[in-house]
Amino acid sequence: MEPSVHESVGFSAGCPDCGAELEGWGTHALVGGSLRWDTGINCPACGCAVLSCGDDDVPAELRARLLADHGPARLQVDPSAGGTAIMRVLRVELGVDLANIRSVLHTVLTGEHSGTLPEMEFLARKLRAAGVDAVAARP
Numbered sequence: 743m744e745p746s747v748h749e750s751v752g753f754s755a756g757c758p759d760c761g762a763e764l765e766g767w768g769t770h771a772l773v774g775g776s777l778r779w780d781t782g783i784n785c786p787a788c789g790c791a792v793l794s795c796g797d798d799d800v801p802a803e804l805r806a807r808l809l810a811d812h813g814p815a816r817l818q819v820d821p822s823a824g825g826t827a828i829m830r831v832l833r834v835e836l837g838v839d840l841a842n843i844r845s846v847l848h849t850v851l852t853g854e855h856s857g858t859l860p861e862m863e864f865l866a867r868k869l870r871a872a873g874v875d876a877v878a879a880r881p
């Protein structure tokens with residue numbers, strides 16, 4: 743099995759219960775071929791703790807924090823791979839519809855497709871499995 747990829751971020755936030763400033767953390771990860779996320783806060787003032795996690799789309803707020811902290815990772819594909827195999831992976835794995843597939847393919851072929859490192863690594867592995875030379879990289 744390929745190694746897991748994790749990306750984490752810490753942040754400060756207001757406690758939902760008492761309003762005190764607290765430290766929160768969030769992680770996005772590619773584990774065993776699946777994307778997962780978790781996020782949590784712990785309030786030192788009132789002791790309240792909130793943990794959430796999921797294997798669906800990473801929450802927009804957490805994703806924005808990860809991208810702000812680490813910068814976006816980019817997907818790099820061999821441009822000679824041809825669009826058909828790449829489009830198939832994009833449709834299956836990202837659910838890109840036909841109306842948008844060409845513009846998404848364009849961002850992939852020009853190296854402009856970006857996201858969190860686990861997201862890009864996930865796509866790179868799916869593309870390699872489909873015979874397309876692809877890597878996730880952070881410039």
Ligand SMILES: [Zn+2]
Pocket residue numbers: 757758759760761762785786787788789790
């Ligand atoms: Zn509190």
